[in-house]
Amino acid sequence: MMRAFDYVSPSTKVEAIHLLETRWGKTEVLAGGTDLVALMKDDVVAPMRLVNIKDIKELKGIVSGREGLGIGALNTLDELADNEELRRNYPALADALVDVASTQIRNVATLGGNLCQRPRCWYFRKGFGLLPKDEAGKDLVSEGENRYHAILGNDGPAKFVSPSTIASALIAYGAKIRIEGSNGHREVPLNEFYRIPKTDIEREYDLRANEIVTEIVIPSAQDVKAAHYEVRQKEAFDWPLAVAAVALKMNGSRVLSARIVMGHVAPVPWRSAEAEQLLAGSIISEETARRAGEAGVKNATPPFAQCL
Amino acid sequence: MPDYAWPDTEHRTLIGKRIPRVDSPAKVSGQAKYTYDVRRPGMLYGKVLRCPYAHAKIISVDTSAAQKIPGVKAIHIVQQPGSTIFWAGDDVVAIAAVDEPTAEDAARVVKIEYQKLPHFVSDAEPPPNVAEPAVGPLSQIDIWDLELPEEQIAAEVRRRGVSFRATQAVLAQLRRFRMPEVIVDAIARAPYRPLTDETSGSLYQRVATETKGDPDKALVEAEVVSEGLYGCSVITHCCLESHGSIMEWPERNQLFSYMSTQGVSAIGAQLADPLNVPAANIRVHQDHIGGGFGSKFAVDRWHVAAAHLSRKAGGQPVRIMLERDAELEVAGARPSAYARVRVAAKRDGTITTWESRSWGTGGPGGGGMVPLPYIFDVPNQRKEHIAVRNNIGPGRAWRAPSHPQAAVITMGALNDLAAKLDMDPLDLWMKNLDIAGQRKETFREELGIAAELMEWKQKWQPRGQNKFGSLARGLGLSIHLWGGRGHASDCDLTIHPDGSVDIKMGTQDLGTGTRTVISVVAAETLGIPISAINLQIGDSQFPSSGVSGGSSSVGAVSASTRRAAIDARDVLFSKVGLVLNVPPDQLECVNGTVRVKNNPNNSLSWKQACSKLGVMPITVRGRNPNTVKPPDLTGSGVGGVQMAEVEVDIETGVVKVKKMVAVQDCGLIIDLKTAESQCLGALIMGISYALFEEKIMDLTSGRMLNANMQFYRLAGLADIPELVVHFMTGKGYDERGVIGLGEPPVISPGAAISTAVANAIGVSVPFLPLTPNRVLDALARKPGA
Structure with a gap:
C-alpha cells in the first residue's frame, strides 16, 4: 500500500521540468510505472508528487535520420520490438527487447523508464538502502545473500547490479541518451550515463531530480555485426543472471574494433576493455570467443563463497 | 441393510469418468468469490504492525498518535509489552480504519520500543558436538513430526510440555486428525510452557537417535558403501490468495467470519477460547479458497485480531488479508531437512545399511525428524536428527509433511549408491522392493508402467554420458507413499x-x-x-x-x-x-x-x-465413518512412482525439466479428470520447489529477502514440460474404496528431478532448489573437474 501523493499531468517537457523538485525524494517521474509503482508500494520511494509525462507528445515517435535512429523516451518496449527498422538494423537490440519481463509489462514499460529503473537488489527493495546497511552501519551485502550481486566494479560500497537488459545492447551499439532540464538539454553517451554511486545521496545514473530523459539515439550500425545473449533461470518473466552484448566492426573475418558490454554483473553496464582489446585485430573463431569471455571475467571479484 | x-x-x-469440475464456469468467469473478494457494507480495513526484528522483546507500545487520526476505528494490541518476538514480521499491533491508507498512516505513527535480542536465522549444518537433548516445549507440528513410537512421543510430551493451550477444541481437532489417544491424553495432561528464551533450550537439539539391527557389523561386511549429502531448503507456501478473514459481530455475542481456511467446521472451536464466546455463536463461511497447502488449518493471530478490532468497533466488519510480503514471511514455511547419509549394499544391489545424521529447522520450536530412510526399511540403521531452533518463523504443514524432504534425501542417497554399483537405479529400486512395505507390489507394477511411459530403458545412460555440447541429459526416479x-x-x-x-x-x-x-x-x-x-x-x-x-x-x-x-x-x-x-x-x-x-x-x-x-x-x-453400516467406503495407503527427464546446461548451471511421468494409485477414482488435474498440479508445484523455491534469510538483519513474487521464483507456464499422468484402476485398486490424492503426487517430483540432474551431470547437487549456482558448484567439486 502506498502513501498519498499529488498527481500532475503536464503536456510539455518544459511544464514537466518545472513540476520536478531539484532534489531527489520529493517528486518522481511517472511513465509506464511498472517499476515506480512497485517501489512506492514497497515504500522504498515515497514521493509527494508524481509527474506523469505520458501526455507529452514530444517524447514519442521514432525518427530515422543521418545520425541514426532517434527513439522517443516514451516508446514502449513492445512498440520498439515491433519496429521494422529497428529489427532490421539493430538485431541485437531487438533480441534483447523481446525477452524483457513479460508481454504485459512490455506493453506499458517505456524505453526511458527501462533505462532509469532502479536496481533489483533485494536489500534495496526491502528498504535497506541502495548501499545497504543495517542500523549499526554494517554493510549487509558483503557477508549477506549476495548471489545476485556484482562481481565487477564492486570495490566500493555499491554492490548491486545494473538492472536494464537492453542498456547493454544499446551501449554496444554506441547509443547516446538525451536529457532535458531547466538548464536546457544535453546529450551523454549511454555508457557514461551510468555511474557507480559512492554515497547514499547519489543515484546510479547521471540524471538530476529535475531532468527528464527525452530520447535515445543509436548511431547507424550498417557495418556492425552485433549479438545479445542472456542467461536466466526461468524461461519467461525472470531477470537475467548475466547478459552479454557484443558489437563488432569487421573487415572480412577480422575484427577492426569491438564493443563488449556485460549486464547484471556490475553496478553499471560493464564494458570490458580486456575483452575488447583481445578481439581487436583478431579473427573470430570459437577459440578467440572463448578467450574473450575469459578476459571479460578475468578481474572479477565474486563476493560469494561456494555453496552446497 | x-x-x-x-x-x-x-x-x-x-x-471414474472424466467429468469437468462443477465450479469451473464460476471460476473462469470470475463469479466465484474468494474471501479476498468479500466486501461487506461498512467494512473496515485492518492493518497489522509487524515486528522488524527476528528476535526482540517488546518494551513499550504507544498508540496515542494513531488513535487521533480521523478514520481510525479500533486499535488492538496483539502482543503486550514484555512479550518476546521470535521471528521478524510477527504481529504486534492491529488497527482498523475506514480505508487502507488511513490504517497504514495510523500504523506508521504507532511507537513501539523493542529491546533487540541476538537472532539466529541459519539452518546450516550444526557444528559437531553442540547438540543437546531437546528440552523446549513442543508445538503441534513438532508432535506430528516426532518419528517415534506412540509411547515415546507421549513421554516426550510429558517431559517437555506443550507450547500451546490444550483446550478441548484443540484436543478434539487432534483426534479428528487421528492422533493416537495415548498422545492426545499426554497433551491434555502436559504442562503448558509457552515458548520463551528460558524454556526453549539450545539452538541445536537432538530430537531423535535410533538404531536398528547391527549397522556397525553390516558396514564392515558391506561390499559397496556410498556417502553423500542431500536435502531441501525451507520454502514457503506462497498461497495465491493470502491468509486472512473478515470478522463481524452482528450481535454482541455472535461472530460471523468469512475466512480463507482449510476447515470451516473446525474454526469456531478454535476461535471460541481466545474470544471468550461460545463456539455455537460463531459462524464461519467460505465459498472458494485460493490455496492452503497445509498452511490454513489453524486460527492465526491476525484472525483473532480482526475479531477483536470488529468488537471494539461496535461489530462493524473488519477485513485483514495479509499483504504478499507478510504472506511469504510469516504465513507458511515448509521445514528444511538435510542429511549426511552413508548407505551400504551387497555387490548385487541388496541394500544392507542406512546411516544418517540429519538436521533441519521448523522455526522457533526446531521441528522434528523426517522419516528416513523413506519407504525402504533397510535392515540395519543408525539415525540421529538435530532440530535447529531459529528465528525464521514457525514451520507449517506443507502438502505431505516431511515426505518430499525424506524422498529427496533417500532417493538421492540410493541414486548415488546405484552409480557406485554401476547399476541402473530402476534396477536397484526393483531389486529392493521386498523392503518397500505394504505397497511393494503396487510399486513394482507402477515402476514398470512408468518406465514404459518414460521410455526409460531406451533413454537411460550411465552418469554424465548423455551430452550434446554444453547440454547434459539425465533421468531420475522416486517412489512415494501416503495414507489418505x-x-x-x-x-x-x-x-x-x-x-x-x-x-x-x-x-x-x-x-x-x-x-x-x-x-x-x-x-x-x-x-x-x-x-x-x-x-x-x-x-x-x-x-x-x-x-x-x-x-x-x-x-x-x-x-x-x-x-x-x-x-x-x-x-x-x-x-x-x-x-x-x-x-x-x-x-x-x-x-x-x-x-x-x-x-x-x-x-x-x-x-x-x-x-x-x-x-x-x-x-x-x-x-x-459409520461402522454399524458397513462397508467401509474409504481406504488408506497409496503408492506412486514418478520419473523425470532433465536437461542441464553445464556452462550456466540452468536446469530444464523436459518430461515427467507420474503413475499413481488412489483406490476408487470418483472423477478421473480432477484426479489427473491433481497430479498435474502436483508435478508443477514439484518442479517449482525442485528448481526455484527457497525462503532466503539474511543472517545480519534476520529478514526474509525474497518475500515477493519478483524474488520468490515460481515455475511459469514456459518452465513446464510434457507431463504424463497414469492412474492405476480396476481390479486390485477400485475395491479399496476412495482414497485421498491431494498430497502423494507432490512427494516425488523433487527427488525425481534431483536424481535426474545427478544422472545428467555425473554428480549429485546436494540441496534443493537446484539453482544455477548450486549446480555449478557441484560440478566444480566433481572429482576430476
Missing part, C-alpha cells in the same frame, strides 16, 4: 417433492474438486444429472465435515454423500414401490427414472417419483 457399496464397473455411469483415509464427515441430503435435490455439508473445496466429487457421487447414486444437484458447502452451519488435510477429504465426502444418497433413495423407493406395486428392493434409479429392475418399462420419471413424497421433502444424514 441398504447396500452402500460402490457400484461395480458395469453399473457406473459417472464414477477419509476423515469424519456428515452430509445432509434432501429430496424435494418437485424432484430437486440439495446437499449441505460443512466441508470446503480447496480447488481440488471436492464440490465435483460430492455432486458426482450423489448424481450417480440417484441416477440424475450432476446439474440437478444443488450443493452447498463452505459454511459451519452445515453438518460438520473434517479439515481438508492429509488428503482426507475425498474419501470422507464421497462416503458420507453415498450413504446419504442411498438412504434418501430408499425412502423414495418405499413410496414408489407402492405405486409400481413392487417391493422397494426391486427398484433402481437409472438415467432420470425410478424403475423396476429387469423391467425398465415399469417406471416413473424422477420428477413423478419424487411427487409421491407428498408435500414434505425428505432429509437424511449420511456419515463417515
